[in-house]
Amino acid sequence: MKTAAKRAHRLDRTASPRAIATLLLACAGANASAADFLDQRRVEPIQGDVAAGAAKAVVCVACHGPNGNAIVPTFPKLAGQRAEYLHSRLSEYKHADAKLPYYAASPMPVQAQALSEADMHNLAAYFAAQKPMPSPTAANTPPGETRGERLYREGDSARGIPPCQGCHGANAEGGPVAAGDQYLVYPALRGQHAPYLSARLSNYRAGWPYRASGDYIMAGVARTLDDESIQAVAAWLAALPPQEQH
């Protein structure tokens, strides 16, 4: 046993020491928890002013593309995404510790700092109302069932991989809201850029980020995925035509 290889973890939450420190703070008590831990397990539907959101989104489209349809595939498409998810992500960035590696590499904490709660509602409502456009990679997807589709629909019990559709919907349109309000923040994945999806899954596997309750779910899932599986799922999801339902 190499001493250097030993690290302390809160079980089920493999993470970097920084993340553990955050987690320990989150465990310290109810008040500390409210400040340091974003609980996404009880979510209220978001209402916002689309027009106000459009005005505020001028900065956003520089990266996320016109109407939230990002051109650069490492930036997520926001058009048609669930408003509750978008609001939750903005809130996460706004209250994030910018020194943590995941957030330090992103311009979003800085951008979100300036947003009020109303701004975040409006931006979420605006992008949710936009029409998502197909991903350019869709045409490259081979016909018939792929490994990515199998993983999404069935998982792989031998490797402990749960099926993605359990949380993100049978058609990757987002969590089944009828099963509980918390599913409002489970994002739609169909038509999303494959490089972005791959990067998110890889980050989760590395233990980033650890800010919201949903992060802990995805960290556990991502630990079961190898690079090939991540690429396969991401490619299959990106190839799906986007669905306007949010």
Place this chain on the structure above:
Amino acid sequence: MTCRFIRLLPLACAIPATLAHADSGIGVDTWRGNKLDPTAGQANEPCDARGTTWLAPLQRRSPTGNLYNCAPESPLAHEIGEWLYYGVLQVGYIGTGDHDVASWNRYADWRNGDPVLGLLQVNFERPSDGSYAEVRASRISSDDQLYQAVFGRAGAYKVQAFVRDMPNILSTNAKPIWNGVGTNNLTVPVGLTPGASTPAQVAAASAAAPTTTLGVKRSKQGLSASTYLSPEWTAYVDLSEEERKGTRAYGGPFFFAFAFAGPPFFLNDGGVDETVKPINDSTININGGLRYAGAEWRFDFSYSGSFYRDKYTSYNYQSPFKLTALPAVPGAIAAPLYQGQMSMEPDNDYHNFRATATRKIPWNGEISLSASGGRMSQDDTLIAPINCQGVFGIGFGNLQLGPANPLLMDCSKWNTTDALSRKTADMRIDTSMVDARIVLNPTREWSLRGGVKYDRQDYRNVYLSYNPLTGQYGYPSENGAQGSIVPGELGLWDPKGAPSALTRVRSLPLDIQTIDANVGADWKFDQKNTLSANLDYNRYEPTNRERSQIDASRVKLTWVNRSLDWLTLRVNYTYLKQTGNTYDFDPYEHTFSSSLPGYIPPAGGTPSHTVDAMRKYDMSSRDENKIDVMATVMPRDDMTLSASVRGDWNSYDAQIGRQAYDTVGATLQWDWQLATQSSLGAYVAWDRSRLGMSNVQDKQGGSGVDPSLGGPNYALTGQWWTTDAQRDWYAGLTFNHNIGRARFDLNWNYLYSRGLTDYSYAGSSALAYPASVSDAGPGGGAFPNMVYRVNSITAGVTVPFTERVSLRLFEYYERGRISDWHYLGFDQGLVVGNRVYTDTGPQSYKQNLIGMLVNVKL
């Protein structure tokens, strides 16, 4: 190889065993703890404010509104390659005073100053594939310890093994007079002569006998495994073996020592010996099966087996007392018997096969069909009817066998298994069951259910008590003592010598067939109210009982109301009516000698076995009304107040027998969880039960023929009534609080249980000793209260030194005050006339236990 090593083999096997797949939800005795760790490692864990799951909102309350316990904080884990591990080691000392009190040590082997292993638990987990392993151990002493090992892979397989020793101390102040305690041969000590000692001599031997602890140690080991054969199919097997070794106080009859005289009442005709029974047996249990869980169908095929083996078939004991024939019989001489025997529980086997199929059906429903067949059998070697030497019975003028002494029997014709009609038990009960159920949920508002169950037990053999050596039927009663004291009461029927003797000669098969049918519905008529109704019908068809058919119908109504956010109200009402066909007060005639060819009724006729008005409680017609009202109040988000009242009133259609059995009770409980820092709880409960019954004394000394109540034998002046009233109070307080990093805990529990038996009678002839009262008319009285009162309090503090090391100091105080009139006077000696007792009974006590345990997170 030592026995201990053999017992640890399952643990050793559990580690390297390799199975392809298994299920994680099946196990052997899945909850194992001891008095030092009653919660099996779950207590005193810090709370995790994040709850139990990321997948659902925090649920602080159950659907009925009760607060859940807080989720324990996740352990701090280390990493070794792909594996994470975490654990805790809790070691220390306990100090306690005089521990020779059975009630204090009932299920814990506290030993002053001995080091204890409170808990050793180490868990390994590999997140990449869900593999896990766990070792857990706790040891208070060599008689009170447990070890278990588990490993598996989530969704694939699970293997677990355990070894557990648990004491059951029954008495710490017993004074058996016999040599050989713990064996199957008890002999009287030097100074006493078997069958010829006086009460004074026995009393001296009892006083000189050393104080002994009687108790049973249970040692259990088990191994279980389960595996997924496919995503739908699961196979599982559980094996366990439990050994019991020790001693317990038991009987030893040589007929009444007081019945035929009075006053004075203690003439010392016979002998009553409280002997010591050796316990040395083992039980093997096996469960195994296959389960299928598909989208539409579920199947379960299982086998259960149990195998009991006792080292001893019987045990022998010597009685020190001299038997004396009734002085009213001129010239009668009692046989000098001194040797008795007790049969042990027979070795027996149990097998049961069960198959269940369940299918989803329209209307969001399910239908299931189960069938099972089983067999309970025992074929143990039978023991001889008696183990005396010489003769038993009564001689007139001398004890010479021959025509002049027809009431004297030759032991050599009875103390051999050749005196049995067969050498082994050869008994069997076959069981069969079919159960069909259906559940439908056609709408969100309605749920419907129904079921039919058929169950049957068939006895496959009977035993006829016949001695081919003598041609007699029956069984020498009381080790031959009864017939050596009362002329002719040998327990034997002889077609030539005693053709009118009435005695049991045949075993009683109790076959029964049961049919249950039930329908029910739940109606959620709005978002706040649910009504439920269930109708059950049971038909019992026993054989050789007072009724061949019993019908019980029960209706249960339930109302659940959640109209107010802060209140859940539940009300249940049940009405049951049990009736049956004609009641035969004496269905056991065929088991008596009076059913044998050649039986000649006595001159006055065959005595009745019992009174015709007798109604046994399980066969009697009965009306039952039962109501439960439960309210759960949530005055604050972190507080719950629960209250309940309940009542159960049973009225039996019996002039003789059980007449009423009523219980009422109430509880009040309060819980307050202040975030994760503190919790406070209190409860108080009260219940009362009353059991009323009546019987009648026969006036003709067992020879009365007329069974009618109010007749010459069972005259109404001989009727008596008794009421057992039980009243219990329970109360408790729990407080946990964190001050800084220290955690304080306080627990107080109180139990007060009082039993009072009072009686009344129509006339003094109802009494065993009518002459003991001056008035022949009605009367009554009560036995002294039976009181069991226990106060216990635990106060502890856990102080963390570092994140990994903490110290727990605790004090446990328990005071028990026990009053049991059965044991009154034993402080003056354990010998009363021709009766010798062994156990002096439960003792009041005050005990302190101080513990110091160091916790180290591994």
